[in-house]
Amino acid sequence: DPGFGCRGSTFNVMLPLEPTADGDYTEASFLTAGGTPSAVAPSPGTPLGTNLSRIDTVTTDSAGGGETLSSESTGPLNTARWYPSGVLLPTGEVMAFSGADIDEVQAPSLGRPVKQAELFDPTTKKWRPMANAARPRSYHNTAMLLPDGRVLVGGHAPISTAYLSNIAVPGANPNPDRDPTFEIYEPPYLFAGSRPTIEHADDTLGYGSTIKIDTPDAASLDSVVLMRNSAVTHLVDGDQRSVKLPIVQRTDDAVFVQAPPRPEVAPPGPYLLFLNNQVGGQLVPSVGHQTMLA
Secondary structure (H helix, E strand, O other): OOOOOOEEOOEEEEOOEOOOOOOOOOEEEEEEEOOEEOOOOOOOOOOEOEOOEEEEEEEEOOOOOOEEEEEEEOOOOOOOEEOOEEEEOOOOOEEEEOOEOEOOOOOOOOOOEOOEEEEEEOOOOEEEEEEEOOOOOOOOEEEEEOOOOOEEEEEOOOOOEOOOEOOOOOOOOOOOOOOOOEEEEOOHHHHOOOOOOOOEEOOEEOOOOEEEEEOOOHHHEEEEEEEEOOOOEOOEOOOOOEEEOOEEEEOOOEEEEEOOOOOOOOOOEEEEEEEEEEEOOEEEEOOOEEEEEO
16 A cells, blocks of 8 residues: 555455466465554554555466566545454455454453454455444454355454453443453345356375365255365464366266366365355355365
């Protein structure tokens, strides 16, 4: 973001990796949103949350000619927030959850929690407000994708108010104590129409192999994606990864796709396989099938 330098306590999500015409993957884009500007003039910045959002894209030359980096601003968040959790959905959309209006490390438990979730559309590159959470979750909040396409939201472990004790401040933090509860968020795609189904898929996938997925929805599928299982802690989910798989054949009752070609595209480990259908302009995912890439 020009003039704003680095940002602290934001989230970064790698958007879905898409294959080229020859089935290779040479471009990766990363969405960054929220946080606090930590390198603006005058130094040392500000503890106020920001609504800034951008996409950084790294493109590699498949012939070994090096890499290029480009950045672009997207539409801003509707609500400025420090310490949001970002969750990548099977459709390629991204959700932002929780956080506070100021940096609660610099001003412990003195921020106003942001309870409204937001949804990023990768096509329009804009954020739109969604449902409100039932509970305030600022510092140490978490969120992760569930195999059925819903999102588990939890956490909240603030520092003692003003580094003193756990005191609720009128007009600011309504919950100065640790919160062990969870909520489940249901994205709009769950209500858009019939979901595609996976009747059978292998539990182990090999690099570069052709994958057969038994499904009655083969003819109407928009896309097939492989999503890394989440491993989230302290706002960071470094394992979030979605790889769109090339469709190589369709039959009446199955779709055949190409597995990732090498570990640099998708590291070995556990993944969820999703099918996406287009329903009235909205991508609708199946329930994920657990598999292992090795």
